[in-house]
Amino acid sequence: MNTLNLAQSLELHFGFTEFRAGQQQTIQQLIQGFSSLAIFPTGAGKSLCYQLAATQLPHLTLVVSPLIALMKDQLGFLKSKNISAAMVDASLTPQQSQQILQDVRDNKVKVLMVSVERFKNERFRQFISGIQISMLVVDEAHCISEWGHNFRPDYLKLPQYQQQLNIPLVLLLTATATASVKQDMVKKFDINSAHVVQTGFYRANLNIAIEAVASSDKPGRLKQVLLLEAEHGPKAGIIYVTLQKTAETLAAYLQTSGINACAYHAGLSDEKRGLIQQQFMRDDSRVEVIVATIAFGMGIDKANIRFVIHYDLPKSIENYSQEIGRAGRDGESANCYTLANLDNLCTLENFIYGDTPERTGIETVIESIKELTVNQHWETQVYTLSNLSNIRQLTLKTLLVQLELMGVLQAKFSYFAEFKLKLLVEKADILALFDAERRDFIQNIFGHTDFKRLWGVLNFDDLHQAYGCDRARVIAALEYLAQKQLIEVQTSQMTEVYWVNHGLLMNPKLAADLDLYFKHKEQKEIKRIQELVSFFEQENCMTYNLACYFDDQAIMQKGFMQTKKTLNCGHCCACQGKTVVLEPAAEVTWPMNDELLDYLAAFNEALIRHQKYPSIELSCRFLAGISLPVFTKIKARQLSGFGCCDRQRYTDIKRKIEELGL
Numbered sequence: 001m002n003t004l005n006l007a008q009s010l011e012l013h014f015g016f017t018e019f020r021a022g023q024q025q026t027i028q029q030l031i032q033g034f035s036s037l038a039i040f041p042t043g044a045g046k047s048l049c050y051q052l053a054a055t056q057l058p059h060l061t062l063v064v065s066p067l068i069a070l071m072k073d074q075l076g077f078l079k080s081k082n083i084s085a086a087m088v089d090a091s092l093t094p095q096q097s098q099q100i101l102q103d104v105r106d107n108k109v110k111v112l113m114v115s116v117e118r119f120k121n122e123r124f125r126q127f128i129s130g131i132q133i134s135m136l137v138v139d140e141a142h143c144i145s146e147w148g149h150n151f152r153p154d155y156l157k158l159p160q161y162q163q164q165l166n167i168p169l170v171l172l173l174t175a176t177a178t179a180s181v182k183q184d185m186v187k188k189f190d191i192n193s194a195h196v197v198q199t200g201f202y203r204a205n206l207n208i209a210i211e212a213v214a215s216s217d218k219p220g221r222l223k224q225v226l227l228l229e230a231e232h233g234p235k236a237g238i239i240y241v242t243l244q245k246t247a248e249t250l251a252a253y254l255q256t257s258g259i260n261a262c263a264y265h266a267g268l269s270d271e272k273r274g275l276i277q278q279q280f281m282r283d284d285s286r287v288e289v290i291v292a293t294i295a296f297g298m299g300i301d302k303a304n305i306r307f308v309i310h311y312d313l314p315k316s317i318e319n320y321s322q323e324i325g326r327a328g329r330d331g332e333s334a335n336c337y338t339l340a341n342l343d344n345l346c347t348l349e350n351f352i353y354g355d356t357p358e359r360t361g362i363e364t365v366i367e368s369i370k371e372l373t374v375n376q377h378w379e380t381q382v383y384t385l386s387n388l389s390n391i392r393q394l395t396l397k398t399l400l401v402q403l404e405l406m407g408v409l410q411a412k413f414s415y416f417a418e419f420k421l422k423l424l425v426e427k428a429d430i431l432a433l434f435d436a437e438r439r440d441f442i443q444n445i446f447g448h449t450d451f452k453r454l455w456g457v458l459n460f461d462d463l464h465q466a467y468g469c470d471r472a473r474v475i476a477a478l479e480y481l482a483q484k485q486l487i488e489v490q491t492s493q494m495t496e497v498y499w500v501n502h503g504l505l506m507n508p509k510l511a512a513d514l515d516l517y518f519k520h521k522e523q524k525e526i527k528r529i530q531e532l533v534s535f536f537e538q539e540n541c542m543t544y545n546l547a548c549y550f551d552d553q554a555i556m557q558k559g560f561m562q563t564k565k566t567l568n569c570g571h572c573c574a575c576q577g578k579t580v581v582l583e584p585a586a587e588v589t590w591p592m593n594d595e596l597l598d599y600l601a602a603f604n605e606a607l608i609r610h611q612k613y614p615s616i617e618l619s620c621r622f623l624a625g626i627s628l629p630v631f632t633k634i635k636a637r638q639l640s641g642f643g644c645c646d647r648q649r650y651t652d653i654k655r656k657i658e659e660l661g662l
Contacts, residue, residue, distance in 0.1 A: 006031075006052075013055055014081055020045040022199035026171070027053050030135065035170040035191045037141070039177050039198040039550075041325060046173040047074055050137040053171070054111050055083060057134035060104065062167070063113040065139040066152060071113040073301055078111060087113035088124070091270075094488050101127055102483060116154045119161050120414040120494060126475060133167045141172035142318075145184040153397040156404075157411065159188050175325060176318045179551040201547040205328045206336055208543060208572040210536050212580040213339040219253055222311060225337055226259055226289065234260075235306035236283065239291045240323055242312040242344050250311065251291040260285060264292040294319065303330040310338040315348055316528045317535055317549055340536055341583035345529065346649045352525040353650040354626035357391040357399065358617050359515045364389040365399060366511055369409075373500045377412070381495050390612070390630045395518075400496075402517055408505050409498040415471070417493035419458040419478065421449055425486045433486075441467065442481075445474060455490075539579045543569035588647040593660060599623070599641025600662060606634040619662060620653045 006027060010016050023045055026038045030053040040046045051074075054061035065071045071087045078085035086100045086109050103109045104127075118124050136158070138144065143152040162170060170189050177185065186196060213221050222239070229235050241247050244265040254261035262276050279287040281302050290296055294315070308327045314320040320338075328334030368385060369378050386393045403409040423430070427446060431439045448463040449456035460471060481487045504510070538545060568575045591599070603622050604614040612618075612630050621628055622636060625643025636642050645653050 009055060010052060013052065013083065014048065016048075020048075020199075022197045023049055023052075026197045027056075029195050029197075030169060030171060031056050033169065034195045035189060036195045036197060037172040037174075037182070037186055037189075037191050039174055039182065039196070041175055041199070041201055041203055046175070047077075047139070049173065050135065050171050051078060051081075051083065051111070053135065057169075059132040059134040060107075060109065061111045061135045061137060062128070062133050063111060063137040063139060064116050064158065065113055066115065066143055067140075068115070070139065071115075075113060077301075083111065084109050085111040085113070088118060089115065094482065094490075095485070098483050098485070104131060116152065116158065119157065120154070120496075121491075122413065122415045123475060123479060123489075123491065125413075126472065127479070129165060133165060135169040135171060136162050136165075136167045137171045137173065139173050141185055142174045142177050142181050144172070144188060145181040153394070153401040156188075156401050160411075162189070176321055176550060178318075178549065182551060198551075198553070201550050201552040202543060202569075203325070203328070204569075204571070205331055205333050206324060206543075206571070207333065208324070208336050209578070210338045210340055210542070210573050210580050212341060212583050214341060214583050215343045215586060218311060218339050219250070221339055222250075222309065223254070223257055223259075225307075225309060225339075226254070229307050229335070230259075234285065234288050236280065236302065236304055237289050237307040237309065238296065238300075238305060238323075238326060239289060239309045239311050240314065241291060241293060242347050244293060246312065247291045247293055254289065254291070259289060260287060261289040261291055262287045264290050264296045266293065294323075300326055301329070302326070304332075305329070305334065306332075307335045307337065309336075310340070312344045313338075313340060313342075313348060313529075313532065315351075315532075317532050317546070320532065320535075321546060321550070338536065340580070342533070342585040343583075343647075345533075345585055346647060348529050349526060350624045350626055350646070350650050352522055352529075353624075354621060354628070355392060355395050356518050356522045357389070357395055358615065359511060360613070360615070361389040361391045362399065362514050362518075363511045365391070365396070366505070369500060369505060373502070373505075376500050376502065378409070378498045378500050379495050380498075381417070381493060387629045387633070390628055392628065399514065399518075400498075402514060404498075406504065406510075406513075408501055408510070410501075412497045412499050414494055414496050416491035417495045418491065419460075419475075420455045420490040420492070421446075421451075421458060421478070422455050422488040422490075423486075424488060430481070430486050441469065441473075442477060444469075445477065533582060537579070537581055539574060541569050542572040542574045590648070590656065591641075591644050595644075596623070596641070596656070597660060597662075599639070599644065600657075602639055603636070603641065606636070606639060610634050616654060616657055616662065619657050620650060623653050623657075624648070624650055 006024060007019070010019065022038060022040055026036050026049040029036045030049070038046055038049055050061060050063065063071075065074075068089050068091070071089070075085050075087050086103065088097060088100060092100070100109070104112055114124070138155070138158060144155045144158065170191070172185055172189065172191070182196065185191070186193065211221070226237075229237065239250065239261075241250060244267045247263040247265045251261045251263035264273060264276050276287055276290070277296070277300070280290055305327045308324050310320070310323070314323060324336040327336055365385065368380070368388065372378055372380070382393055382396060386396050389396065391399065400409065404411060431443060434442060444463060444467045445458065448466065449458045460474065463469065463474065478487070478489050482489045535542070535545065573579065600619050600622070603619065607614050607618065607630070610630070610633055612634070618628070618630075622631070622642060623645040625646040631637070
């Protein structure tokens with residue numbers, strides 16, 4: 001398609017008269033059949049690249065996105081432009097889900113959005129394998145890279161899914177990619193470097209201010225900033241905090257000061273979060289300021305956010321960049337404040353240490369594989385294995401992915417261990433719809449389903465022994481019956497099946513190598529926090545350094561005033577001569593040694609009662625208030641001392657325990 005026709009399509013479908021930087025090049029590459037990586041700043045129109053390209057491609061465009069909120073936002077936009085789009089997620093009723101899948105089969109859907117976890121659903125994989133797909137789009141594609149700041153293990157499977165589904169074209173979209181992340185992404189999807197489109201990171205309308213503020217002074221300073229912002233009328237803004245309880249208390253404090261603020265975090269119900277987000281997006285005067293954890297972010301495409309305030313330190317430079325990038329998307333001036341000190345440094349670090357598995361947990365996983373492997377195949381359910389090994393589920397998924405990368409495991413498929421059926425039509429009426437062989441087959445399915453009132457559980461093993469049919473045919477039959485609204489199907493107990501390389505599994509260094517990997521990962525994340533602190537304290541232009549961090553090769557041509565030492569944007573605190581040194585963390589009093597000994601004695605007794613061996617690492621996590629699967633089992637939160645050292649750094653807690661001789 002030539003440039004003129006592409007511009008006409010842009011106006012026809014979206015009502016825009018011109019492209020933003022990088023959009024046209026990316027879309028042309030896709031239409032010409034070249035897989036591409038597009039790195040645009042937050043709010044710079046990445047999504048339009050796949051949305052317009054999808055209208056020009058012959059078959060379905062499949063979009064993988066990490067958050068339902070993000071998908072819903074984009075889905076609403078596409079529908080407003082009369083582009084047929086749908087999403088499949090767990091919130092749909094069986095009838096809604098069946099209707100969407102039928103619309104896809106009938107070529108009535110141009111864009112289908114799913115989470116990456118959807119590919120682990122054998123019913124969905126069976127469905128999608130029969131659909132012609134023109135393009136796979138990976139939104140927030142930095143999640144693919146284990147060098148990125150919010151690596152998602154399941155994303156590593158996407159290149160494999162692309163090959164299995166014979167998808168000829170891939171588009172990766174992200175706003176935050178360092179040089180190493182960029183290289184990792186293009187390598188995994190075999191994207192030519194000539195087809196990487198990076199538009200430049202610099203946004204001249206964002207004013208960056210870092211202030212060193214003691215924790216005791218933060219509420220008052222925050223109120224001053226908000227009143228200053230509201231001098232010429234109400235303005236929409238976001239305040240980011242680390243903890244849910246901080247969001248609640250801070251929102252309540254602001255409300256008593258006459259500021260229409262509302263807390264938003266993952267602890268609220270879906271309905272509550274949805275209502276708050278809707279009110280904020282629609283400029284409802286009741287919700288002018290959101291006090292949020294990082295649960296509020298991706299998918300928030302509101303053009304007139306006039307300020308973003310970091311009340312606590314963000315998790316990383318990448319998170320900081322994404323979060324301030326939500327301000328000023330309309331191109332008008334917006335202010336980005338950080339009220340910084342090092343008090344919550346321990347909280348950020350403790351999140352990281354909590355994700356590092358104990359060596360004993362790694363060994364438990366390896367032993368489970370050895371014991372349960374049959375004919376070189378191992379089956380597991382992540383929830384069960386997480387409880388057995390005392391490793392958080394996301395960390396456990398990372399461990400399993402590492403075993404795949406090492407060649408020890410090879411993911412074969414996933415299936416639901418339990419299928420529940422409910423008849424929506426009388427059994428005799430269903431059977432009467434089919435010829436003799438099919439009727440006998442379906443009769444056997446029903447005959448090997450243990451019905452209890454309305455619902456029944458299908459026994460695949462008994463069915464196979466009695467009838468000899470394979471699992472795929474059974475699932476296809478259930479899907480057909482559900483599609484025809486003759487039955488309803490519910491699935492549960494996701495089970496992963498892996499092929500096992502026994503020789504590599506028996507490597508005596510395997511547990512040590514995995515332990516070393518997680519220790520390196522831990523230190524890399526700790527270093528990321530240190531880089532963030534150094535970034536806030538630097539004397540040179542913050543805007544320039546931020547762009548360089550993300551490998552913006554065009555930064556020199558973006559209109560900065562150059563001096564002998566650095567570049568000057570003129571709208572960050574460093575360029576305005578307001579550099580800061582962050583306040584050191586306030587000294588926190590330790591509990592008395594006798595108290596700590598009593599707390600840990602009771603904690604260790606609880607562990608032993610539940611057949612769990614005590615360790616220094618578990619004691620550290622208990623005192624720091626870090627959640628683990630075993631803590632749920634022993635009801636650790638109800639024990640005295642849980643989280644009593646949550647304002648101490650993890651390394652200091654560990655040193656304290658060692659000094660006590662425990």
